[in-house]
Each structure stands twice: as C-alpha cells, then as structure tokens.
Amino acid sequence: MARSSAAEGPAGENLSSIPSALPANLVEFIEVEKTYAGHVIAVRRLDLVVRRGEFLTFLGPSGSGKTTTLNMLAGFERPTRGTIMLEGRSVDRLPPYERNIGMVFQNYALFPHMSVAENVAFPLSVRKVEKRDMSARVRRALEMVRLEAFSERRPAQLSGGQQQRVALARALVYQPSLVLMDEPLGALDKKLREHMQIELKQLHDQLGITVVYVTHDQSEALTMSDRVAVFESGALAQIGEPDALYKEPANAFVANFIGENNTLEGTIEQASKSSCVVRLRDNSRVKATPIGVMVPGDPTKLTIRPEQIRLAEPGSDEDTCLEGTVEGRIYLGDHQRLLLRLANGQELTVKIGADAGFQPGMPLRLAWSTADCRAFPASP
Amino acid sequence: MSENRAPIISAEPRLPCGTAALAGVSAVSLRAKLRRLMPLHEEMRALTLAVPLLALLIVSFGVPIIALLSRAVYDPSIVNALPRTAEALQHLSAADPPGDDVFAALEADLKQDQAKGSIFEFAKSLNSRLSGARSQVLKTARLLAGGAAFSKSELVAAVPFWGEKETWSTIRGGAHGFTSFYLLSALDLRWGADGLTSVPAGEAVFLRVFARTFMVAALVTLATLALGFPLAYLISNLPPTLANLVLVLVLLPFWTSILVRTAAWTVLLQKFGLLNDALIALGIATERLELMYSRLGLVIAMTHIQLPFTLLPIYSVMRSIPPSQLRAAHSLGARPLTAFRRVYLPQALPGVMAGCLLTFILCLGYYITPALIGGASDQLISNFIANYVNVDLNWEMAAALSFMLLTFTLLLYAAFARFLGLDRFKLV
Numbered sequence: 001m002a003r004s005s006a007a008e009g010p011a012g013e014n015l016s017s018i019p020s021a022l023p024a025n026l027v028e029f030i031e032v033e034k035t036y037a038g039h040v041i042a043v044r045r046l047d048l049v050v051r052r053g054e055f056l057t058f059l060g061p062s063g064s065g066k067t068t069t070l071n072m073l074a075g076f077e078r079p080t081r082g083t084i085m086l087e088g089r090s091v092d093r094l095p096p097y098e099r100n101i102g103m104v105f106q107n108y109a110l111f112p113h114m115s116v117a118e119n120v121a122f123p124l125s126v127r128k129v130e131k132r133d134m135s136a137r138v139r140r141a142l143e144m145v146r147l148e149a150f151s152e153r154r155p156a157q158l159s160g161g162q163q164q165r166v167a168l169a170r171a172l173v174y175q176p177s178l179v180l181m182d183e184p185l186g187a188l189d190k191k192l193r194e195h196m197q198i199e200l201k202q203l204h205d206q207l208g209i210t211v212v213y214v215t216h217d218q219s220e221a222l223t224m225s226d227r228v229a230v231f232e233s234g235a236l237a238q239i240g241e242p243d244a245l246y247k248e249p250a251n252a253f254v255a256n257f258i259g260e261n262n263t264l265e266g267t268i269e270q271a272s273k274s275s276c277v278v279r280l281r282d283n284s285r286v287k288a289t290p291i292g293v294m295v296p297g298d299p300t301k302l303t304i305r306p307e308q309i310r311l312a313e314p315g316s317d318e319d320t321c322l323e324g325t326v327e328g329r330i331y332l333g334d335h336q337r338l339l340l341r342l343a344n345g346q347e348l349t350v351k352i353g354a355d356a357g358f359q360p361g362m363p364l365r366l367a368w369s370t371a372d373c374r375a376f377p378a379s380p
Numbered sequence: 381m382s383e384n385r386a387p388i389i390s391a392e393p394r395l396p397c398g399t400a401a402l403a404g405v406s407a408v409s410l411r412a413k414l415r416r417l418m419p420l421h422e423e424m425r426a427l428t429l430a431v432p433l434l435a436l437l438i439v440s441f442g443v444p445i446i447a448l449l450s451r452a453v454y455d456p457s458i459v460n461a462l463p464r465t466a467e468a469l470q471h472l473s474a475a476d477p478p479g480d481d482v483f484a485a486l487e488a489d490l491k492q493d494q495a496k497g498s499i500f501e502f503a504k505s506l507n508s509r510l511s512g513a514r515s516q517v518l519k520t521a522r523l524l525a526g527g528a529a530f531s532k533s534e535l536v537a538a539v540p541f542w543g544e545k546e547t548w549s550t551i552r553g554g555a556h557g558f559t560s561f562y563l564l565s566a567l568d569l570r571w572g573a574d575g576l577t578s579v580p581a582g583e584a585v586f587l588r589v590f591a592r593t594f595m596v597a598a599l600v601t602l603a604t605l606a607l608g609f610p611l612a613y614l615i616s617n618l619p620p621t622l623a624n625l626v627l628v629l630v631l632l633p634f635w636t637s638i639l640v641r642t643a644a645w646t647v648l649l650q651k652f653g654l655l656n657d658a659l660i661a662l663g664i665a666t667e668r669l670e671l672m673y674s675r676l677g678l679v680i681a682m683t684h685i686q687l688p689f690t691l692l693p694i695y696s697v698m699r700s701i702p703p704s705q706l707r708a709a710h711s712l713g714a715r716p717l718t719a720f721r722r723v724y725l726p727q728a729l730p731g732v733m734a735g736c737l738l739t740f741i742l743c744l745g746y747y748i749t750p751a752l753i754g755g756a757s758d759q760l761i762s763n764f765i766a767n768y769v770n771v772d773l774n775w776e777m778a779a780a781l782s783f784m785l786l787t788f789t790l791l792l793y794a795a796f797a798r799f800l801g802l803d804r805f806k807l808v
Contacts, residue, residue, distance in 0.1 A: 076707055096710040097719075109708035113726045122722070123712035170712065180711075 023088050026052045026178060026210050027073065032082035034068050042068040044234045046082070050178075050212055051227075055204050057213045059221040059257075060231030066214050067182060069231070073212065074180055075099050086178070097126075102171030102179040106186050108163045110155035116142070116166050117151035123174045141173040144203070161192045168200075172207070181213045185220065197224055218258055222246070230254050250291065252376040255303040262309075262348050264302040265378065268294050275370055278302060282344030286320040288375040299378040304368055306337065306351035312367035320373065324348060326362045340364065449786075452562050452779035458554030461502035462489040466555040469548075478548055483532040486542075487524055494521045508774055509561055510550045516541035546572065562780035586764070586781065590788070593760040596679065596750075597743035601736050603683040604690035608735065612691050616698040627695075634688040642749045645681040646672065649753065673755035681753050682746060689742060690735040697731025737796050741789055761785055 027050035034043040043065040050056050058066035071077040073084060075096030083090050091099055110119050120141050124134045142148045145165035155163055164184060171179055184200075185193045201224050204211050215221055221228045222242040229239040230253070237257075238250040249255035256263065266278040269285065276290040278300055288302050312321050324340035327347075331354070338350045338358060350366065358364075459466045464485035472478060493499040499521045507514035520539050524530070536543035549572055553561050564570055568584040570577055578584065611630070615623045633641060648654045649671035659665040671677035701724065709719035747762040754760070761781060768778035 074707075074711055076710075096707070097713050097715050099711075100713070101711060103708065103711040105704045105708055107702065107704060109702065109704040111705065111708075111723055111727075122709070122714070126712065126714045126718055126722075174713065 022052065024052055025049045025085075026087065027212075028085040029069070029073075030083045030085065032069075032072065032079045032084060034065075034072060034077065035080045041234050043072070043079075046236055048229060048236060048239065050210060052177075053208055053210055054226040055201070055211045055213065055224060057215060057221040057225040057228045058231060059215060059218060059228050060237075061216055061257075063233070064231035065234040066216075066229075066231045070180055070182055070212065070214050074101055074103055100174075100176050102174070102176035104164075104167045104171050104179070104181040104184045106183040108155070108167040108184075110163055110166055110170070112155055115152050115154060116147065116158070119155065119166055120151075120170045120173050123170065127174060137173055141169040144172070145169045160188050161196060164188065164196060165199075168203070172203075172209070176209070178210045178212065181211060183215055184213075186215075193220070200224065222258070228258075230257060232257075249303070249374070252301045252303065252378070255374065255376065259305065260349070261303045261305055264304070264342075264346055264348075266300055266302060268296050268298045268300050268375070270296060276300075276375055278375055280342075280344055281346070282342075284322060284344065286322065286373065287370040288320075288373040289371055290375045292377050294375065294377055300375045301378045302373055302375050304373045306349045308372040309348070309350045309352075309366050309368050311352070311356075312365040314365075320368055320370065322348075322366045324364050324366055326358050326360050326364060328360060329358050338364075340366070448775070448779050449783050450779070451776050452566075452783045453559065454557055455505075455554060455559050455562070455776050456557040457502065457505040458551060459557045461493050461498060461505075462486065462551065462555075464489050465551065469552055469555050474549070474552065478532075480532050483530075483535060483542075487530060487535070490517075490521050491524050494525055506550065508777070509554070510546065513541070513547070513550075562776045563783065565777065566780040566784045586761075586784075589759070589761050589764055590784070592758075593744055593762075593785075594788075596675070596682070596746075596758075596760060597740050599679050600682045600686055600743050601690070601740045603679060604686050604739050605732065605736055607683070608687055608691035608694060609732065612695040612698050612731075615695055616701075617703075630688055630691060633684065638685060639748055641685055642681060642752050645677070645684070645749075646752055649677045649680070672753065673758070675754070675758050678750055678754040678758050681749050682743060685749065686739045686743065690739045693735040693738065694728065694731040697734075698728050701727050733796065737793070741793065744785060744789055 027048075029046045029048040032043060032046040032048075033041070035041050046065075046069060048069075058069060060066045068077060072079050073086075075091065075094060079092065083092055085091070086094075086099065086101075111122065114122065117135075117138055120138045121134055124137060129137070138151070139148060142151055145168055147162060147165055147169065150158060150162065150166075155166065158166065167184070181200075185196050188196060197220060200211075213221075213224065222245075225242060227239060227241055228245055230237040230245065232253045238245060238254045240248075245254060245258045249258060252263070255261050264280060264286075266280040266286070268276055268290075269279045270277040271290055271294050274289065276288055276294065278286050278288055280286065286302065288300075290300075294300060322342055324342045326338055327341050328339040330337045330339075334354060335351055336354050336358075338352060340348045340350060342348055348366070462485075465482060468482040468485040469478065472482070490499065493502055499518065503514045503517040503521075506517055516539055520535070520542070523538060530538065541547055553559055553571060560571060564576070565579070566586050568579050568587045570579050611626075615626050615630075618626065650656070651668050651670065651672065653671075655671060656665070656668045660668065669676075671680070705723055705727070706719050709723040710716070714722065744760075745762050746760055747766060750758055750760045751763055751766075754763075762785075765778045765781045765785075768774045768781070
C-alpha cells in the first residue's frame with residue numbers, strides 16, 4: 001500500500017496519520033447469516049475479515065449473496081444471525097447514517113435536483129461542516145476526480161463516467177475510513193470501465209482508504225483487488241489474493257469461475273495425499289492432485305487450465321497422456337486456441353503457441369503435469 | 381424527456397380551447413426543440429393525423445365556448461329595441477343630459493316596440509341591468525300607446541324614471557351593443573353615472589362567491605394532499621402486488637359516476653346517517669352534527685371525489701424515484717427526516733404541484749356536489765352560472781361569470797407554470 005504518498009493526496013491529509021495502535025481488522029463478519037421470510041437463505045454463516053487499508057472485492061454471480069453482504073455492512077439490511085464488527089465494535093444496532101461509511105451505488109444515485117457541487121457538499125452539510133471549510137473540501141474532492149470545471153452542472157448533464165466520478169467524490173469527501181462500492185462500473189462501456197478501474201485503484205493507493213468492492217466481473221476483481229472473496233449461492237467459496245485464487249482454487253466453483261478451465265468428469269481409482277489416479281468415462285486414466293479428502297470410488301471433477309496443456313513429444317514418458325482430435329482452431333496472433341474432442345467424447349480447450357499449424361481432424365497427443373491437474377470432489 | 385412530450389404540449393392542436401396562452405411560457409423553446417426534432421413536412425404530416433380531433437374540438441368545444449363567452453361583452457338587446465335613441469345618444473357626450481331630440485327618438489322607439497310586441501323583452505332586459513326598470517318602461521309604453529305626444533319635460537313629469545341619470549347611463553351603456561356591464565357585474569362593479577363604483581353592499585354577491593369557491597377549492601386541495609401524499613408514499617414503497625391492490629382500492633370509487641358518489645354521500649352525511657351514527661357510537665361526538673347542507677359535508681364529499689386526482693400524479697412521480705436515492709442519503713450521513721426533506725421531497729414536488737393544481741382547478745368548476753350537499757351559503761360559482769343559464773335565462777351574466785372563472789383559472793395555471801416551469805409538470 002502506497003500510504004506514504006497519502007500526504008500528497010488532495011483529500012488524504014487526515015488519513016496519512018493512522019495510529020498504529022488501531023486493530024488491523026477494520027471489519028469482521030462473525031457467523032453472519034441472512035434469511036428472508038424465514039427460509040430463503042441469502043447469506044449463510046459468513047466469517048470474513050476486511051483488513052485496514054486493503055482493496056477487497058466480493059466476486060460472485062448474481063444471487064450469490066455478495067450484494068446482501070455489502071448491504072448488511074452498509075446498514076441497509078440487518079443480519080438475521082451473527083454480528084458485524086466495525087472498528088472493533090458491533091454495528092448491529094447502528095443505522096446507516098451513523099456508520100460513517102462511504103458508498104458508491106451501481107446507478108450512482110446522484111441527487112438529480114442538486115448541482116455537482118451540491119451533491120458533493122451534501123454529506124458535509126448534514127455533518128454541519130462550516131461553510132468555508134465545506135467549499136474548500138468540495139473543491140478538493142472535485143479536483144481529485146478532475147471534475148472541478150463541472151461543479152455547477154446537474155448530474156443529468158454529465159456522461160456516465162463523469163457521474164461515476166461525482167459519486168466517488170461524494171463518497172470520499174467526508175473521509176470515511178471505509179468505502180463500499182456496489183458494481184460501480186457496471187453501467188459503463190468496456191473502454192471507460194478499464195480506465196476507471198485504474199483510476200479507482202490509484203485513488204485507493206493515494207488515500208489509503210479501505211475499499212470493499214462488489215462485482216460479478218472476474219477480470220475486474222483480479223486487476224484491482226488486494227484480496228478477492230468469491231461467493232457462491234450465499235456462502236463464501238474462497239478468499240485470497242488474486243494469484244492464489246487462480247493457481248490454487250479451493251473448489252471446483254472457484255476453479256471455473258476465476259479464469260478459464262477445462263473440466264473432466266471421472267471416478268477416483270487410487271488416492272494418496274499428494275496424488276490420485278482418476279478413471280475417465282472411456283476408462284483412460286489420468287493422474288491429478290486431489291483437493292480435499294477422497295477415497296476410491298468417489299466421483300470427481302478434474303480441472304486443467306488451457307495454457308497448462310501441451311502436446312506430448314512422441315515416445316516421451318508423461319504423467320498423463322490423452323488422445324484427441326482437433327475440431328476447431330482460433331488464431332489470436334500471439335497464441336491460438338484449439339478445440340479438441342477426446343476419445344471419450346468430452347471437449348477440451350488448449351491454448352498453444354501460434355507457430356504450429358493444425359487442421360481440423362488432426363489427431364493429437366496431449367500431456368500435462370500432475371500438479372496442474374486438480375481433482376475436486378464432485379457434488380452429487 | 382421534454383423532447384418526447386413536446387408534440388403533446390405543442391400549442392397548435394389546442395388553440396381553439398384557448399390554452400395557447402398557457403403554453404406561451406415555454407412555447408418558444410418547445411417550438412425550437414420541435415423544429416430540431418422533426419423537419420416541417422413531417423410535422424405537417426403528424427398534424428394531418430390530428431385533423432379529425434382538431435375539427436371536433438373546434439366545432440364542439442371552441443365555437444360554442446367562444447359564442448357563449450362573447451355574450452358577456454356583446455348584448456344588442458338595448459340597441460335593437462331603441463335604434464333611434466342609440467343613434468341620437470351618439471352625438472352627446474356622457475356628461476350632457478339628453479335633450480329633446482333624444483326624447484323624441486325614445487318615444488318613437490318605444491311606440492314601435494309596443495307595436496311589434498317586443499316591448500316586454502326590452503323591459504326585461506333593461507330590468508336585468510337596472511332593477512325596477514321593467515314597470516317604468518311598461519308604464520311609459522302604455523302612456524305612449526294613447527297616441528299623445530310628450531315633450532321631454534312632460535314625459536319626465538309623468539314618469540320621473542326618465543329624468544334620472546342612472547337610467548340614461550344604463551341605456552348609454554347598451555347603446556353600442558358592446559358592453560362591459562356584465563363583466564363588471566361579475567366583479568360586483570358598475571359603470572354608473574359617476575364612474576366605476578362598487579355595487580351597493582346588499583347587491584354585491586359575486587366576489588363573495590368567487591372567494592368562497594377558491595376557499596373550498598383550497599380546503600379540498602389541502603385535504604386531498606394531506607391524505608394523498610402519505611398514501612402515495614406508502615403505495616410506492618409496497619411490493620408490486622400489494623401496491624396494485626391498494627391502488628385499485630383508491631381507484632375503485634374513481635370509476636364510479638360522480639353523481640352516484642355524491643348521492644352516496646348524501647346518505648352518509650344525513651343527520652341520522654351512517655357517519656353521525658358512527659361518531660355517536662364511538663363517542664367522538666355527543667350530539668349529531670349538521671353535515672348535510674354544510675360546508676364541512678361539502679368539503680368531505682369533494683375530498684373523497686378528488687383524492688385520486690391528487691394522488692395519482694404524486695404516486696407516479698414517487699414511483700420514479702429510485703430507492704437508492706434515500707439509501708444514498710442515509711449512507712452519506714443524513715438522518716431519515718433530513719434525507720426525506722432534502723432528497724425525497726424536492727424530487728416528489730413536481731408531482732405534488734401537478735396533483736394539487738389538477739384538484740384545485742377541477743374544484744373551481746364543481747357543480748353537482750355543492751348543489752346536492754352544500755347549503756344555500758355553500759353554492760359555488762358554477763351553481764350561479766347554472767342558475768343564470770337554466771332558471772334566469774340571463775345568458776349574458778352566465779357568460780360573464782364563466783369568463784371570469786376561466787380567466788382566474790388560466791392566470792393560476794400560468795402562475796404555476798411560470799413558477800415551476802411547464803416542463804417539470806408531471807401528470808399521470
């Protein structure tokens with residue numbers, strides 16, 4: 001975290017001197033559960049820590065509970081069970097307006113009847129900040145998002161990206177220690193979104209604030225976050241740094257949700273702690289690294305990333321070798337992607353160097369190392 | 381958004397009903413926007429589609445209204461009955477007393493009217509402008525019918541009525557056919573021998589009725605707002621299925637004839653009616669209230685009828701305010717009341733204004749409900765207009781009162797439109 005640069009940050013003066021005595025965990029979810037109408041489970045038994053100063057992303061498909069979790073943290077919804085701690089004390093009875101958390105909404109939620117400057121001044125004016133101080137802070141916040149020239153405009157007169165930046169300035173102007181963002185870039189086009197991702201990340205580094213960010217876009221999560229929490233149907237599937245999630249997914253869901261993966265189904269034949277032999281549908285056998293405890297006879301899902309599959313040298317002795325036929329080829333300049341059909345009928349995508357030429361119908365021998373192929377227990 | 385609505389508020393198709401003046405506030409900018417949106421020939425094509433409606437409006441709405449309203453300022457009954465007198469008066473200034481030539485013309489005119497049998501009509505119409513004139517005219521006509529010729533002094537001696545200033549200023553007022561008499565009367569004013577004066581306190585009635593009409597309209601508007609605003613807020617925050625149900629309950633009476641609803645209220649408001657029974661049973665009132673034929677009963681019934689008109693524009697605006705607005709305000713540190721006042725209310729205001737204006741203007745024209753539920757002192761201006769049309773057959777006075785009502789209404793609308801900006805109006 002580039003906290004040393006916070007002193008230069010326009011709105012970061014007071015944040016640069018965070019006393020070291022503060023606990024490292026800004027937020028703690030302790031066995032938090034949220035159910036609707038008694039039986040619809042939105043979030044199940046969530047234990048989660050947000051570290052001070054980090055950029056944490058809640059990633060998951062829609063309906064996975066990530067937004068509900070964010071809303072509970074913001075105070076818009078109450079946990080059915082469990083406790084949320086903010087700065088070391090429970091906020092279960094604290095209404096949203098007393099939590100001092102900044103929030104950026106998906107549709108920006110700018111106030112249409114106020115000018116840009118009035119929007120940004122709103123959180124200061126409800127805090128009864130003195131007038132002169134207020135206008136200076138509004139100006140600094142608008143400078144921070146490079147919108148100082150637009151202060152008299154109405155939100156409707158701004159582009160989507162500009163509105164987004166106003167919402168950001170409004171959520172940061174009162175220097176909350178925690179800022180929540182609910183899919184803030186969802187409504188922007190791809191190019192602007194990528195630009196805003198960099199800008200957001202820079203602001204985070206500059207100001208030393210803690211950000212909890214919600215998105216369903218895994219590339220967005222991977223590029224921006226210090227840590228990513230992957231949600232699946234109301235439960236936390238895995239939390240960790242982006243490369244850890246990619247390299248060592250803890251379950252089949254994360255393996256498939258983060259990055260691209262091939263999935264093969266089979267049955268465990270032999271299992272030890274570090275490796276196992278899996279029989280595929282056509283009785284061919286592959287070696288894999290087991291994740292979790294499995295015994296022979298268990299159904300399993302194998303995952304192998306397209307870039308970790310290579311062509312087997314003729315006559316070489318590989319851990320795993322499979323026969324396949326080329327069905328299609330996409331040339332992408334720096335690499336090419338082959339769509340293969342295995343002898344057992346399953347499909348496999350392979351990412352391979354651009355030099356070699358392949359024709360549909362060509363038979364290929366594929367290989368990968370045991371460490372790259374992960375066997376997960378298949379949920380029935 | 382305003383672009384989309386531009387063709388709808390475009391003044392052209394509504395010109396005949398006289399609303400062009402209303403649109404005047406933003407007509408220029410609208411026209412400019414319209415021109416940018418569609419070239420002239422497309423606009424003309426669009427207008428062609430509206431031609432049947434335009435024709436219907438002109439024939440069934442514009443022409444009759446203009447014809448009726450013109451009666452407020454054009455009343456040829458005096459000049460028709462006294463053509464020679466009117467001619468002779470042309471040469472006199474208002475200050476000069478009429479001379480022998482005028483009296484000679486008057487005698488000739490009256491004799492002719494008597495012969496034609498139109499003297500009664502003239503006597504009646506003069507009487508409507510000058511009370512007591514009827515018998516005087518008929519008496520003079522009888523005198524003249526004897527065949528004898530009267531000089532000015534002889535006629536004045538026989539019928540002193542003809543020597544009074546008031547008489548001649550009244551005749552002079554009607555001598556052109558065009559008259560300000562009815563319009564001034566609608567405001568309790570009179571252009572008498574000594575200039576513009578208020579009518580005597582005993583005859584003054586219309587200013588009081590106008591004030592009463594505006595008062596009742598304002599009371600009903602406030603009552604519907606007080607009931608409708610919280611209800612609209614509730615409905616806009618309910619889950620959709622429940623919201624639809626409540627909305628249907630609100631609208632159900634809306635689909636019933638106003639006459640039926642008014643009749644229902646006459647049952648409820650009776651001295652021994654349901655409402656009084658309920659009040660007594662609940663111990664709220666110790667004795668039965670006079671709700672029928674009272675201002676209170678009238679306001680209650682009108683409030684019930686008008687509630688959907690106020691509620692629907694408010695609801696439609698509230699529904700368009702996303703829930704994230706209040707959430708954002710809360711997350712930024714605004715307490716519920718502050719968030720409501722500074723974020724929600726300003727955004728709901730155009731709907732509130734539109735709903736209130738709609739109800740207020742509709743209340744100004746209420747007729748059936750005050751006629752059936754209001755007492756003698758609760759009759760609104762429409763009841764007077766109806767009385768002049770149906771009972772007194774004084775269409776000139778009815779036209780003048782209608783004109784004044786229309787003018788007040790338009791002024792009010794223009795003031796609101798200017799205050800809020802026409803584009804910010806949101807009707808259902």
